[in-house]
Amino acid sequence: MDMTLEAILTILLGVLEEGFIYGIMALGVYITYKILDFPDLSVDGTFPLGSAVTVVLIIAGVNPLLTMVASFCIGAFAGMIAGLIHVKLKVRDLFAGIIMMTALYSINLRIAGKANVAIFSKETIFENTLFEKYVPAIVGPFLVVIISFLILLLMKVLLDMYLQTKSGYLLRAVGDNETIVTSLAKDKGTVKIIGLSIANGFVALAGGIHSQKNGFFEISSGTGTMTIGLASVIIGTNLFKKANKIKATTAVMMGAVIYKLCVSLAIALGMEASDLKLITSVLFLSILVISNDRRRRNKTNA
Amino acid sequence: MLKLQYISKYYNPGTVNEMCLFDNFSLTVQNQEFVSVVGSNGSGKTSMLNIICGSIPIDEGKITINDVDITNMPEFKRQKRIGRVYQNPAMGTCPTMTILENMALADNKGKPFNLRRGTNKSKIDFYRESLRMLNLGLEDKMEVSVGSLSGGQRQAMALVMSTMTPIEFLILDEHTAALDPKTAELIMELTDRVVREKKLTTIMVTHNLRYAVEYGNRLMMMHQGNIIIDKAGTIKSNVQIDDIIEKFNEISIECGN
Numbered sequence: 326m327d328m329t330l331e332a333i334l335t336i337l338l339g340v341l342e343e344g345f346i347y348g349i350m351a352l353g354v355y356i357t358y359k360i361l362d363f364p365d366l367s368v369d370g371t372f373p374l375g376s377a378v379t380v381v382l383i384i385a386g387v388n389p390l391l392t393m394v395a396s397f398c399i400g401a402f403a404g405m406i407a408g409l410i411h412v413k414l415k416v417r418d419l420f421a422g423i424i425m426m427t428a429l430y431s432i433n434l435r436i437a438g439k440a441n442v443a444i445f446s447k448e449t450i451f452e453n454t455l456f457e458k459y460v461p462a463i464v465g466p467f468l469v470v471i472i473s474f475l476i477l478l479l480m481k482v483l484l485d486m487y488l489q490t491k492s493g494y495l496l497r498a499v500g501d502n503e504t505i506v507t508s509l510a511k512d513k514g515t516v517k518i519i520g521l522s523i524a525n526g527f528v529a530l531a532g533g534i535h536s537q538k539n540g541f542f543e544i545s546s547g548t549g550t551m552t553i554g555l556a557s558v559i560i561g562t563n564l565f566k567k568a569n570k571i572k573a574t575t576a577v578m579m580g581a582v583i584y585k586l587c588v589s590l591a592i593a594l595g596m597e598a599s600d601l602k603l604i605t606s607v608l609f610l611s612i613l614v615i616s617n618d619r620r621r622r623n624k625t626n627a
Numbered sequence: 628m629l630k631l632q633y634i635s636k637y638y639n640p641g642t643v644n645e646m647c648l649f650d651n652f653s654l655t656v657q658n659q660e661f662v663s664v665v666g667s668n669g670s671g672k673t674s675m676l677n678i679i680c681g682s683i684p685i686d687e688g689k690i691t692i693n694d695v696d697i698t699n700m701p702e703f704k705r706q707k708r709i710g711r712v713y714q715n716p717a718m719g720t721c722p723t724m725t726i727l728e729n730m731a732l733a734d735n736k737g738k739p740f741n742l743r744r745g746t747n748k749s750k751i752d753f754y755r756e757s758l759r760m761l762n763l764g765l766e767d768k769m770e771v772s773v774g775s776l777s778g779g780q781r782q783a784m785a786l787v788m789s790t791m792t793p794i795e796f797l798i799l800d801e802h803t804a805a806l807d808p809k810t811a812e813l814i815m816e817l818t819d820r821v822v823r824e825k826k827l828t829t830i831m832v833t834h835n836l837r838y839a840v841e842y843g844n845r846l847m848m849m850h851q852g853n854i855i856i857d858k859a860g861t862i863k864s865n866v867q868i869d870d871i872i873e874k875f876n877e878i879s880i881e882c883g884n
Contacts, residue, residue, distance in 0.1 A: 487742075494724070494732050494745040501721040508719070508789065509736045510707040 338470060340589050344582030345473035346535050347553055349480050351561075351581040352574060353527030354554030356484075359562065359573065361500040361520045366422030366551055367407040370429025371400045371525040373547035375532030377437040380444050380542035389450045393476075393533055400529020401522040403429065408518030426547075433544060440544040449537040469538055476534060480527060481574045487523070496520050528554075549605050556609040557581035563616040584608070629656040629796065629828065634678060634688035636852075648674055649852045652688070656845075658795075660859070661822055661829040663839035665871065666849035667879055672832040675849070676800050679830070681705045692795065707737055710789035710827075712782070714801040719785025722774030726765055726784070729773050730754040733788035757787050761817065779810030783817060790821050797822060799831040803838070811835070815842060836875065840868045850878045 350372060357365035375396035382392040403425060411421035434440065448454065451469050460468060487493045499506045499516040506513040528550065536542050561580020565571045591604045636649040648671050656662055666672050677683040679690065681702035690698045697705055712719055720729050731746040734754070755766040761783045765776075773781060782802060790797060799818065803811035819842055822829050833839050839846055846863050848856035848871065856874060858866055 489745050490742045491735055491740040491745050492742055494728060494735075495740045497724060497728075498721045498732060501723050502718065504713070504718045505721055505732070507703045508706055508711055509732065509740075510703055511740060512701070512703050 336589055336593065338466065340585045341582060342469045342473055342538065344585040345470065345477045345578075346531055346538060347557065347585060348477045348531075348578045348581035349534065350528045350531035350550060351554045351557035351577050352477075352480060352484055353524040353531070354551070355558045355562075355574065355577045356496075356520055356524035356527070358555060358558055359500075360488075360497055361517060361524075363411075363418050363500075363517065363521065364422065365404075365407065365521060365524065366419065367403060367425035367429065367521075367525060368422075368528045368554060369547045369550045370426040370433065371403050371528045371547075372532035372535075372550040373433045373542070373544060374403055374429055374436070375400050375529030375534075376536035376542045376546060377433045377442075378529070379533035379536050380442045381436055381438075383444050383447050383449065383537070384442070389448055389453065389537060392537075393450070393530060396533030397526040397530040400532075401526035403529070404521040404523070404525025405518055407525070408514075408521040411521075412514035412518055429547075430544070433547075437542050437544070442542040443540060444536070444542075445540045447540075449540075450534070451538055473534065473538070477578060480530070481578060484523075484527075485572060485574055492519070549602050552605050552609045553581075553584065556605070556612050557584045559612050559616055560584055563612075628658055628691075628693055629679065629830075630654075630689075630691045631675075631678070632689040632691070634690075635686045636674065636678065636683070637686055640686070647852070649678075649685075649688075652852060654854065656828060656830065658693075658828050659826050660845050661827075661843035662831065662845045662847060663843040664830060664832045664847045664849060665834070665836055665839045665875070667875070669851075670849040671852045672849055673800060676711075676798050676830065676832060679796075680709060680711060680798060708795040709798055710792075710794040710796070711798040711800065712785050712789050712802040714804050716778040716781040716785060716805060719788060720773045720781050723772055725770050725772050726758070726776075727751065727754065727769040729784065729788060730757070730791070733791045736792040757791065758784075760820075761787065779806050779814065782806060782810075782814055786814065786817060786821065790825060790827065795828060797827040797829040799829065799833075801832050801834060804834060818842070836868055836871050840866055840871060846871075848874060848878075 350368070354368060357363045378396050378399050379392045382395055383389060407421050407425040410416050410424060411418055416424070451472055456468065488497060495506060495509070495511060495516050496519065499513050499520070503513050506516055532547070535546070557580040558577050559580070560583050561576035561578070562573055564580065564583070565576040587608055588601070588604055592598065596604055631652060631654040634649045634652040635647070638644070638646045638648060664672050664675070674683065678685055681697070681700060685698070688698070689696060692708060721732065724732070727746060731750070731754070734750065751769070755769070758766040763780050763783055765780060765784065773784065776784070786802070802818070803814050806814060815838055818831070821827070829843070831843060844863055845859040846856065846866055847854050855878070856871070
């Protein structure tokens with residue numbers, strides 16, 4: 326292959342940018358899949374939900390930083406609804422996610438107004454007059470990587486801190502052994518709803534940041550979010566299983582980057598960009614087979 | 628005082644498999660009584676515990692604890708006053724969390740689960756002391772995840788955890804059944820000590836007739852949703868294991884076992 330060093334660097338930079346942003350989403354999937362043991366498909370809808378809200382707010386002239394708060398909140402709200410459907414209406418976990426995911430497709434279209442909305446030339450967290458003035462030109466190409474890494478790091482630290490609180494303990498307990506939450510005189514349903522809210526907040530935040538980086542909202546951007554999230558979580562947690570020093574959240578972050586690297590490699594090796602979702606699926610399948618993580622946890626003998 | 632009044636419970640109502648487990652079942656347990664319950668499979672022992680805890684709904688009747696009606700109280704709310712140890716040692720602990728985290732979790736029962744630190748560092752010594760009395764060496768493994776402990780160790784922890792905070796009732800659901808004889812003995816002695824020290828009102832379901840005779844101050848045998856033996860106080864202390872076995876054989880033959 327006659328690829329220049331510069332081209333390789335550009336690809337690597339792209340991998341890191343995507344990996345860090347999807348890493349935030351993967352942290353959300355980590356909460357539902359690993360901590361709650363809940364296969365939450367609503368993430369395929371909450372990722373573009375975050376995008377839609379962000380794009381609309383940015384067009385309306387809202388501060389890009391505030392749109393991040395907004396996308397987290399609306400994602401958390403959607404997660405709460407998924408949780409309520411599951412807990413209060415006693416709908417099976419998988420179905421609750423499917424219902425949310427499907428409903429959100431139309432809701433996202435409603436919010437954005439159409440299937441594609443561009444925010445080029447608008448102020449974002451990556452491109453704004455402040456950066457243009459104060460950031461030296463040499464840092465320019467690395468700006469997206471640096472900013473997305475800082476946000477990812479912040480979210481990871483916040484999540485780590487939360488998981489060490491009393492409320493966080495209860496969240497970990499409900500995925501581990503629901504019975505004990507009842508024994509502690511707490512409603513396990515409420516705990517699940519809280520977990521789904523936080524998780525989807527993370528996912529929608531990632532969706533919002535992703536659209537700020539790309540400069541547009543695209544309705545189908547959510548397809549496969551769950552797959553990417555799961556792949557990242559499973560790569561990360563399995564690869565660093567033996568490393569006790571590495572926290573699971575750190576492993577998930579790295580899993581997201583490794584996953585994006587694999588996808589880039591596949592494309593560099595000649596796959597088309599339109600094969601992306603196929604690559605996503607095949608990669609995920611390979612990871613499942615290799616890591617032997619195909620079955621659901623057996624809770625009664627946990 | 629725990630009162631079950633005129634409880635009726637049907638399984639699969641309205642189907643060909645309809646089965647009446649309890650029909651006008653009543654039971655009163657005085658404060659600080661330690662009731663051992665024995666009975667054949669399907670006699671309603673575990674269902675009775677589930678009814679007390681609210682894990683299964685009842686069709687008719689009334690349940691009160693110290694004259695407070697809890698018949699319609701959801702399960703998790705009832706657990707404020709109740710500690711429960713299950714047959715399966717995995718039910719009472721969180722496997723992926725450390726011993727210390729499990730202890731901290733149990734210690735917070737009845738208090739808000741808010742955004743304060745999950746483990747209060749100043750209480751670590753107290754947790755260590757609580758574990759030390761188990762004589763299992765768990766106090767030196769505070770950072771080990773509970774999933775790597777043996778069933779006996781987990782059950783011992785489950786017992787400590789469920790009795791750590793002030794409770795009025797202790798419910799033991801065949802809590803030694805999944806353990807080897809030696810560990811079972813240890814857990815039973817431990818149970819007796821905890822019940823005495825904390826002056827707990829206790830209901831223990833067991834398949835071990837010897838435990839039922841040796842421990843507790845009231846003995847009940849259940850059969851097909853009815854109490855067929857109920858002996859308390861000095862009468863209970865005079866009960867010999869042979870008396871129980873005789874009756875037990877009688878009901879077993881009746882069922883064709």
